[in-house]
Amino acid sequence: MRLLVLSSEFPPGPGGIGTHACQVALNLQLMGWNVAVVSPQAYVGQAEAEAFNSTLPFPVHRIPSGRVMLREAVRRWIEVRRVVREFKPDVLIGTGDRMAYLAGVVAWWFRLPWVAIEHGRKPDGFESAVKRYFFGKADETVCVSQYTLGRLLEMGIGPDHLTVITNGADHKRFKQLPDAEVDAVRRDLTPLGAKWLMTVGTVSDRKGQDLVIRALPAVLKQVPSVHYLCVGLPLKQVEFSALAKQLGVDEHVHFAGNVPAAQLVPLLNCADLFVLTSRRTTDQWEGFGVAVIEAALCGKPAVVSVDSGLAEAIINGVTGIGVPENDQHATASAIVRLMREQSERERMGEAARQHALACQTWAQKAVLYDAVLKRVAQAFHVQAPVARTQQ
Numbered sequence: 001m002r003l004l005v006l007s008s009e010f011p012p013g014p015g016g017i018g019t020h021a022c023q024v025a026l027n028l029q030l031m032g033w034n035v036a037v038v039s040p041q042a043y044v045g046q047a048e049a050e051a052f053n054s055t056l057p058f059p060v061h062r063i064p065s066g067r068v069m070l071r072e073a074v075r076r077w078i079e080v081r082r083v084v085r086e087f088k089p090d091v092l093i094g095t096g097d098r099m100a101y102l103a104g105v106v107a108w109w110f111r112l113p114w115v116a117i118e119h120g121r122k123p124d125g126f127e128s129a130v131k132r133y134f135f136g137k138a139d140e141t142v143c144v145s146q147y148t149l150g151r152l153l154e155m156g157i158g159p160d161h162l163t164v165i166t167n168g169a170d171h172k173r174f175k176q177l178p179d180a181e182v183d184a185v186r187r188d189l190t191p192l193g194a195k196w197l198m199t200v201g202t203v204s205d206r207k208g209q210d211l212v213i214r215a216l217p218a219v220l221k222q223v224p225s226v227h228y229l230c231v232g233l234p235l236k237q238v239e240f241s242a243l244a245k246q247l248g249v250d251e252h253v254h255f256a257g258n259v260p261a262a263q264l265v266p267l268l269n270c271a272d273l274f275v276l277t278s279r280r281t282t283d284q285w286e287g288f289g290v291a292v293i294e295a296a297l298c299g300k301p302a303v304v305s306v307d308s309g310l311a312e313a314i315i316n317g318v319t320g321i322g323v324p325e326n327d328q329h330a331t332a333s334a335i336v337r338l339m340r341e342q343s344e345r346e347r348m349g350e351a352a353r354q355h356a357l358a359c360q361t362w363a364q365k366a367v368l369y370d371a372v373l374k375r376v377a378q379a380f381h382v383q384a385p386v387a388r389t390q391q
Helices: 016-030 046-053 070-087 096-112 126-137 146-154 178-185 209-222 237-247 262-272 288-296 310-315 328-340 344-361 362-383
Strands: 002-007 036-040 060-062 090-096 116-117 140-143 163-164 197-201 226-231 253-257 273-277 302-303 319-325
Touching: 002 016, 002 070, 002 096, 016 036, 016 090, 016 362, 036 070, 046 060, 060 344, 070 096, 070 226, 090 096, 090 362, 096 116, 096 126, 116 126, 116 362, 126 273, 140 328, 146 163, 146 310, 178 262, 178 319, 178 362, 197 209, 197 262, 197 288, 197 362, 209 226, 209 237, 226 262, 237 253, 262 288, 273 288, 273 328, 288 302, 288 344, 302 310, 302 328, 319 328, 328 344
Parallel strands: 002 036, 002 090, 036 060, 090 116, 116 140, 140 163, 197 226, 197 273, 226 253, 273 302, 302 319
Antiparallel strands: none
16 A cells, blocks of 8 residues: 655654654555655755665655745645655655645545644644644544643544554664673763763753753752763753853753764663653643653663653653653652662663563554554545545
């Protein structure tokens, strides 16, 4: 069967939606699907995008990124219509709100079944009604956590076609490295002998790196060797650096920016503890937290904020510790507990790795997506056997 994925972002640039789209596409292709992708590829140049796309077993049709003004919207529609006519998909996936809306229009125009993916966004104003309409019209909507499903129900989207498939991680890429290799990387980290906290994600209010920085003074009183490494697009680096300086912990806070994919796994292996204290903003929440599972596959437990889909990325007290959103004192306490108790930290890290391998890989999640897509496609084509793919 042929699957066309319309995504709002796609690697090699950063972003959880893009990671999700790429991994679902890759693993479904391995299961026998014929896949094509249409997506922007932001934050990278044409050459880098083309180099990455050349490694994939399916075509990626790159479209304009940034704000979707009228001209860009027309260009997107023309390109997507061309791809549909040539590729003749049996079913569509729309992931990321605006590309899900486009998938809904394409599905109506060509009489195709489609699945929307909900990650974690509640738009305001007129767009709220637009989202409610399209996600309600999808043949099925996959939510990346039970928490996210609850938010869709709050928006008034009916439960009859909502399914939860939590996110996974790439177990072939994210894994424990040999001690000698980890030690070599650690020797390049400054200062030597530090205990490392690590967050992977866009440096932003929503990802909550500032909360960890606010917790550091209390952490350092009990574990003076702790340092905090922030990996990801540095949108708020200036503001958060100023906060660290104001609190007197600037020498313990480090911003790596976006790191090449080949460097991320060694850095995760060098970390002692993963931290992701995301918070809900006006229009977004943390749908799940792929980075937590990637860290788990490297043997790292996590401290996460539980008022979000992150609660479903850990087993609280077994593979990590959940803390209330925006609670710097609880965050500091959890960090200190695991940083001081090496045996507990290592035990939780191994439990996290085993749990991730058992049920949190993209290969395992693809089996669930395969079932949803086949069910949707078969039900649709029984009811409407004549597709409109020649328009």
